[in-house]
Amino acid sequence: MLHQKEHTNVLDLRTGQDACKGIGKEIGKFCVMTMDIPWKVTKDKMGGTPESVVFIETMEESWLDHMCEGLPPCDAVVGIGGGMAIDAAKYVSWKKGWRLISIPTILSVDAFTTPAAGIRRNHEVAYVGHASPDPLVIDFGIIRTAPPELNIAGIGDLLSMHTASFDWTYAHLKGKSEFTYSKSSIEKAQQILQMLYGVLGDIRDNTDKGLMAIVEGYIDLNTICLPAGHFRVEEGSEHYLFYELEERLKRPFVHGYIVGLGIYVMSQLQENNFEFIKNVMDEVKLPYQPQLLDIKKEDLLNSIVNVRKYVESRPKLWYTVINDSSITHEWAEHAIKDLQFAQ
């Protein structure tokens, strides 16, 4: 583990098959931000009696603020669930100044390790506030009640370091990097990837070791990104392709799956060990096939051909291999020839 002496956003970490057992009895007065299924699998195990249990309906800021105002006085807020429930708890913790306890019941997104809460402000995503879990509770028994492929999805935003780090180095060599280039950040990202490559079978099987590798991967990624103030090692061309797809198809995707598809295409554009990273995604059984994402061949083709135009029309997006590409229809056809599509 890299993170022990370094800057992370996790104040305390509690892990184990029954890590959340009894925690409701040790945190004073508390309220819970959750959703139906996560609450069902957690409430008896964690014990204690919350002052209030809120089922999160939306992340719209106005809804969250109204909900916050209605909460009884507490010492702590417990987030139990996936990204939305955890982010809502972070928001309450930040607004009220209450202690945050995060109990992710699924590892598909990294909300449980990052400080800001992802909310919607007039339907646009915004990241606000700052909250650190004390503790972050990784209860393997509870996490294994989630569909295993959704926990595997958690590796998507880590494997993206393969292509994103390449993009950052590429931009740097072209004199186009938006941030001061850090070789040690790239090296640390490589160390996290190496750690993950060693436990792909465990991640695929959702063993304790595999689930912990995803959590540690995220915490270690924070030690790179939080001090730097940006996520350049982890976000690049692979994300930009899926932004284009999301806008084109007007629907959201499981983040880790669609990032996997982005890695599949962009590692080829980069000529960056495509076969290797494809084998990694296959071995860990990350569902990146367009068929599983209900994406038609024509849509993906159009998206790949259009991605440069898309990126260039958004000056906020960082410089990547896409900016210098001249992607033809033929290239796109070739790049996706082995994928399976929705009809």
Ligand SMILES: [Zn+2]
């Ligand atoms: Zn991402």
